[in-house]
Amino acid sequence: MSYQEEESTSNITVICRFRPLNNKEKEISHLSCVSFPGPTSVIVSSQDQTPLTFSFDKVFSPNSKQEEIYEYSAKHIIESVMQGFNGTIFAYGQTSSGKTYTMTGDQADPVNMGITPRMITTVFDIIDNASENVEFTVKVSFCEIYMEKISDLLDTSKENLKIRENKNKGVYIADLSETYVTGDFDVHELLRIGSLNRQVGESNMNAKSSRSHSLFSLTITQTNVETFSAKIGKLYLVDLAGSEKVSKTGAVGKRLEEAKTINKSLTTLGQVITCLTDGKSTHIPYRDSKLTRVLQDSLGGNSKTTLIVTCSPSPYNESETIAL
Numbered sequence: 001m002s003y004q005e006e007e008s009t010s011n012i013t014v015i016c017r018f019r020p021l022n023n024k025e026k027e028i029s030h031l032s033c034v035s036f037p038g039p040t041s042v043i044v045s046s047q048d049q050t051p052l053t054f055s056f057d058k059v060f061s062p063n064s065k066q067e068e069i070y071e072y073s074a075k076h077i078i079e080s081v082m083q084g085f086n087g088t089i090f091a092y093g094q095t096s097s098g099k100t101y102t103m104t105g106d107q108a109d110p111v112n113m114g115i116t117p118r119m120i121t122t123v124f125d126i127i128d129n130a131s132e133n134v135e136f137t138v139k140v141s142f143c144e145i146y147m148e149k150i151s152d153l154l155d156t157s158k159e160n161l162k163i164r165e166n167k168n169k170g171v172y173i174a175d176l177s178e179t180y181v182t183g184d185f186d187v188h189e190l191l192r193i194g195s196l197n198r199q200v201g202e203s204n205m206n207a208k209s210s211r212s213h214s215l216f217s218l219t220i221t222q223t224n225v226e227t228f229s230a231k232i233g234k235l236y237l238v239d240l241a242g243s244e245k246v247s248k249t250g251a252v253g254k255r256l257e258e259a260k261t262i263n264k265s266l267t268t269l270g271q272v273i274t275c276l277t278d279g280k281s282t283h284i285p286y287r288d289s290k291l292t293r294v295l296q297d298s299l300g301g302n303s304k305t306t307l308i309v310t311c312s313p314s315p316y317n318e319s320e321t322i323a324l
């Protein structure tokens with residue numbers, strides 16, 4: 001996916017976040033291959049070519065805090081979901097670039113907490129402070145897409161679930177469990193349990209690498225008890241499987257097949273986002289992967305999307321950083 005020198009249209013915000021160098025990278029070199037000339041651009045230096053400048057709606061350096069990322073990427077999405085629209089936040093990047101840290105982080109630590117737990121808390125703060133005329137119901141689903149198969153992370157007996165579409169529900173996953181919740185504690189607990197069920201594997205670059213795309217969703221229905229008018233907003237929080245160069249991750253056999261499937265679905269996501277942002281495409285290839293098909297109603301139309309591209313600042317990963 002390439003996002004160079006382009007402004008995003010209003011419904012899709014693309015930000016880029018660099019994590020600090022990790023110990024393995026420091027052993028190779030303490031130097032970073034990136035510099036930040038301004039809040040919306042990054043320069044990636046390379047040994048072989050002239051430095052390249054990339055522009056995003058916002059670029060976050062390795063010093064950035066979880067709270068800043070949340071404020072910029074997520075707050076406007078919650079407002080939109082509470083008005084009855086759909087919203088999606090993705091983290092996209094190379095293995096070990098900080099996707100899970102950005103999306104989930106340390107749920108128990110207020111400083112290192114990622115976007116998802118912060119959003120959960122905010123949603124229930126808004127509900128608690130809403131007018132008494134409005135009744136809310138909130139339901140949670142959590143699934144993963146692994147090797148193009150959808151499994152329920154909140155009920156592990158449900159595997160290979162099918163995608164369906166009808167006029168009332170739009171595109172949905174048949175039989176996926178939906179758990180009604182009454183407070184943020186319940187949702188944090190479901191997030192914790194579901195995360196433990198996620199497919200992980202070991203690669204050369206990350207001992208607990210996420211090999212699936214995980215999709216955590218909150219559906220919020222608000223009914224005005226005087227007028228009986230209702231609005232429904234759906235929020236998807238998506239932690240994508242790592243994009244990677246197969247040679248570097250040491251993938252063979254099953255891991256190689258995983259990597260190919262992951263890279264194919266990420267390519268489709270890139271194509272869908274490019275079609276949505278260029279404003280010219282008449283055909284959007286949602287059906288080319290399960291991920292984009294499931295998210296069809298949450299990517300196009302009136303929905304709001306933030307794509308967070310996570311990157312390593314190390315020269316060791318410079319070619320992947322440029323490729324993103």
Ligand SMILES: Nc1ncnc2c1ncn2[C@@H]1O[C@H](COP(=O)(O)OP(=O)(O)OP(=O)(O)O)[C@@H](O)[C@H]1O
Nearest residue numbers: 019020095096097098099100101206209210241242
């Ligand atoms: N911004 C950051 N600040 C501090 N530590 C970070 C940051 N981003 C990532 N890390 C740390 O780097 C390691 C790898 O991050 P993480 O697991 O989030 O990567 P990932 O992109 O989700 O990888 P994978 O695709 O393999 O699952 C973790 O130990 C994480 O805590």
